[in-house]
Amino acid sequence: MPDLQSGGDFASVYQLRCREPAFAYRLNQFGRIQIKNIPQSQKRRLGSREEAAFLELLRTCDLLTRGVAQLLKTEDLSTTQYNVLRILRGSPEGLPCGEIASRMITRDPDVTRLLDRMENRGLISRSRDNKDRRTVIAWITPEGLKLLTRLDEPIQEVHRKQLGHLGSHRLSALTELLSVARAQVG
Numbered sequence: 001m002p003d004l005q006s007g008g009d010f011a012s013v014y015q016l017r018c019r020e021p022a023f024a025y026r027l028n029q030f031g032r033i034q035i036k037n038i039p040q041s042q043k044r045r046l047g048s049r050e051e052a053a054f055l056e057l058l059r060t061c062d063l064l065t066r067g068v069a070q071l072l073k074t075e076d077l078s079t080t081q082y083n084v085l086r087i088l089r090g091s092p093e094g095l096p097c098g099e100i101a102s103r104m105i106t107r108d109p110d111v112t113r114l115l116d117r118m119e120n121r122g123l124i125s126r127s128r129d130n131k132d133r134r135t136v137i138a139w140i141t142p143e144g145l146k147l148l149t150r151l152d153e154p155i156q157e158v159h160r161k162q163l164g165h166l167g168s169h170r171l172s173a174l175t176e177l178l179s180v181a182r183a184q185v186g
Helices: 049-073 079-089 097-103 111-120 142-185
Strands: 012-014 023-027 033-037 124-128 136-140
Touching: 049 079, 049 142, 079 097, 079 111, 079 124, 079 136, 079 142, 097 111, 097 136, 111 124, 136 142
Parallel strands: none
Antiparallel strands: 023 033, 124 136
16 A cells, blocks of 8 residues: 555555456545545556566666766767767778668668768768769768767767666676667567
């Protein structure tokens, strides 16, 4: 049974994990428990394990992303821009814009505009491919590399603070589980 506060609205809700009705409890001004039925429309639906896992993933992803986004904000960089810079650092010869889009963690519907902003800041350069003029190749500039180098250690520190408490075995298991889940969806 939940902790009961004296007075106030029916705030403490206790729902049984069976087909019994849900109730709200509160203490009245005399310290007696009052019970109120909760209408079916206000009851929480109990979902599947898959749904619970999905929601936990979303919540966790949101929290973890906020920590990284805060750090990137100090450099006036979005998580999507950071992702592009990391992709291009791994391909110093450059990549076609379509390939960058396919490698991104979160899809950006307007990669061209994203790359325009990054090029205006001097973080990347683009040019037409000599062999196929329809293809635009983008690569990271020395300024983009400097920015990534400056961010490498602070980003790693954020990751250590967020996930280091799990230890290497749990992190390996988590990484494997997430990889298996992603392979079945992909």
